[in-house]
Amino acid sequence: xxxxxxxxxxxxxxxxxxxxxxxxxxxxxxxxxxxxxxxxxxxxxxxxxxxxxxxxxxxxxxxxxxxxxxxxxxxxxxxxxxxxxxxxxxxxxxxxxxxxxxxxxxxxxxxxxxxxxxxxxxxxxxxxxxxxxxxxxxxxxxxxxxxxxxxxxxxxxxxxxxxxxxxxxxxxxxxxxxxxxxxxxxxxxxxxxxxxxxxxxxxxxxxxxxxxxxxxxxxxxxxxxxxxxxxxxxxxxxxxxxxxxxxxxxxxxxxxxxxxxxxxxxxxxxxxxxxxxxxxxxxxxxxxxxxxxxxxxxxx
Amino acid sequence: xxxxxxxxxxxxxxxxxxxxxxxxxxxxxxxxxxxxxxxxxxxxxxxxxxxxxxxxxxxxxxxxxxxxxxxxxxxxxxxxxxxxxxxxxxxxxxxxxxxxxxxxxxxxxxxxxxxxxxxxxxxxxxxxxxxxxxxxxxxxxxxxxxxxxxxxxxxxxxxxxxxxxxxxxxxxxxxxxxxxxxxxxxxxxxxxxxxxxxxxxxxxxxxxxxxxxxxxxxxxxxxxxxxxxxxxxxxxxxxxxxxxxxxxxxxxxxxxxxxxxxxxxxxxxxxxx
Numbered sequence: 001x002x003x004x005x006x007x008x009x010x011x012x013x014x015x016x017x018x019x020x021x022x023x024x025x026x027x028x029x030x031x032x033x034x035x036x037x038x039x040x041x042x043x044x045x046x047x048x049x050x051x052x053x054x055x056x057x058x059x060x061x062x063x064x065x066x067x068x069x070x071x072x073x074x075x076x077x078x079x080x081x082x083x084x085x086x087x088x089x090x091x092x093x094x095x096x097x098x099x100x101x102x103x104x105x106x107x108x109x110x111x112x113x114x115x116x117x118x119x120x121x122x123x124x125x126x127x128x129x130x131x132x133x134x135x136x137x138x139x140x141x142x143x144x145x146x147x148x149x150x151x152x153x154x155x156x157x158x159x160x161x162x163x164x165x166x167x168x169x170x171x172x173x174x175x176x177x178x179x180x181x182x183x184x185x186x187x188x189x190x191x192x193x194x195x196x197x198x199x200x201x202x203x204x205x206x207x208x209x210x211x212x213x214x215x216x217x218x219x220x221x222x223x224x225x226x227x228x229x230x231x232x233x234x235x236x237x238x239x240x241x242x243x244x245x246x247x248x249x250x251x252x253x254x255x256x257x258x259x260x261x262x263x264x265x266x267x268x269x270x271x272x273x274x275x276x277x278x279x280x281x282x283x284x285x286x287x288x289x290x291x292x293x294x295x296x297x298x299x300x
Numbered sequence: 301x302x303x304x305x306x307x308x309x310x311x312x313x314x315x316x317x318x319x320x321x322x323x324x325x326x327x328x329x330x331x332x333x334x335x336x337x338x339x340x341x342x343x344x345x346x347x348x349x350x351x352x353x354x355x356x357x358x359x360x361x362x363x364x365x366x367x368x369x370x371x372x373x374x375x376x377x378x379x380x381x382x383x384x385x386x387x388x389x390x391x392x393x394x395x396x397x398x399x400x401x402x403x404x405x406x407x408x409x410x411x412x413x414x415x416x417x418x419x420x421x422x423x424x425x426x427x428x429x430x431x432x433x434x435x436x437x438x439x440x441x442x443x444x445x446x447x448x449x450x451x452x453x454x455x456x457x458x459x460x461x462x463x464x465x466x467x468x469x470x471x472x473x474x475x476x477x478x479x480x481x482x483x484x485x486x487x488x489x490x491x492x493x494x495x496x497x498x499x500x501x502x503x504x505x506x507x508x509x510x511x512x513x514x515x516x517x518x519x520x521x522x523x524x525x526x527x528x529x530x531x532x533x534x535x536x537x538x539x540x541x542x543x544x545x546x547x548x549x550x551x552x553x554x555x556x557x558x559x560x561x562x563x564x565x566x567x568x569x570x571x572x573x
Contacts, residue, residue, distance in 0.1 A: 057503075112302070122355060127302070
């Protein structure tokens with residue numbers, strides 16, 4: 001049963017969170033952030049699975065940082081498209097962690113990462129089918145009710161599909177969002193990687209999405225596969241490239257002010273280098289917001 | 301449909317339907333065994349079968365990296381045998397946890413009984429694996445209350461320790477190969493008692509104990525005996541005369557453990573009779 005479509009719900013969700021460019025908090029520079037002066041980022045994003053159900057230095061440090069910075073949570077293992085729901089104990093731990101960090105929403109990926117009781121720890125693409133839409137939308141609504149915060153789903157990068165699609169990916173995403181009334185975490189790098197690997201126009205793809213539902217944007221780097229240089233892999237292990245910056249500005253020009261994250265998970269450089277990249281992103285983000293405002297300006 | 305796709309994904313990424321460097325022919329044969337309909341098989345052919353194998357690389361790479369990160373010394377010492385057991389773990393059991401860091405305990409739960417009967421695996425490797433896993437456990441245990449001030453100890457009361465501490469016994473001097481993960485040396489065969497704990501600075505540390513000190517601390521921490529009972533019984537057990545020297549050394553040990561943030565003070569619960 002679809003929820004009543006409400007772009008206004010997503011606007012309210014977006015307004016409840018930070019806007020501007022934030023950074024994925026990684027253990028490699030956690031101490032530097034903790035002990036140094038306040039860093040000029042709009043927010044930090046963390047994967048709660050890395051901190052849940054544990055004590056010690058990392059959760060203690062994270063808790064201290066929540067007093068100084070806004071946090072968004074972005075999960076890895078909800079496996080929203082899987083047939084089996086996540087374990088209740090996992091959801092309880094996730095709910096506690098999201099609440100502890102004060103995240104205004106929680107996001108995870110539009111994918112499957114499990115097979116029955118097996119957890120594959122990878123973002124496996126779903127078949128773009130009506131059956132998948134219904135299952136994911138149900139799971140999103142149930143998860144939202146369990147976690148007590150709005151949910152957002154991220155479009156994933158993929159290299160192959162197992163099941164032949166019944167609809168284009170943009171329609172698949174739109175239907176999931178409409179039936180669940182959840183937000184979209186738009187990963188512009190994933191769109192770019194998929195466009196390169198599958199030969200479609202990334203700009204058209206973005207403009208075909210229900211952008212009024214976007215609550216957050218992800219930006220990252222990618223690399224060519226070492227074993228096959230015709231394949232682009234979503235590694236999060238390289239600086240953001242110019243075409244992805246262009247896609248970000250395009251998206252922001254249509255979305256408006258929103259939370260934008262620089263993701264870096266591999267070959268993580270020093271904090272100063274990451275912050276320089278945040279500044280470059282901010283310049284393009286600001287340009288995008290300016291274009292958005294121009295588009296929505298009321299003529300004098 | 302999704303259940304079937306999930307089974308295929310699991311078999312593709314964890315199974316051994318083809319080797320580590322599979323040929324297209326091997327993958328085609330594997331696909332045929334999955335019972336795909338002609339239209340589905342055609343769809344996969346159109347995408348390029350090698351694209352499917354990307355997921356095999358990614359899944360196995362993620363899991364292997366997690367294990368290497370958690371127990372680098374064991375992986376280094378097992379060499380090619382690690383690859384063999386890694387493949388067997390994926391094929392016969394597979395990861396079940398939501399938490400990548402917990403794949404290591406799952407892997408060890410599967411492998412240790414097999415290593416115990418595999419003559420190729422040195423006995424010390426099992427102890428080293430236990431120890432590396434214990435370090436992870438201690439590192440991620442819940443923190444003790446902040447600002448805790450140890451209460452005075454009494455001979456007639458028990459002693460309370462932080463949760464993030466364990467006393468372990470090995471047949472090898474495991475602690476001597478811990479500092480350098482790349483150190484390929486084999487630990488000496490020597491009965492070894494260690495206290496593994498998390499410091500107030502959240503570092504996992506290891507303290508070598510004498511057999512008598514280990515006996516006293518085990519009686520205090522696990523049997524919840526009073527300090528008096530623990531010292532008297534441990535001395536009897538170890539056939540060590542109970543005198544000024546033992547009492548002095550025990551007091552020094554407990555003071556040292558309080559300094560290290562391991563000893564919380566007098567136990568609040570009523571000790572066993």
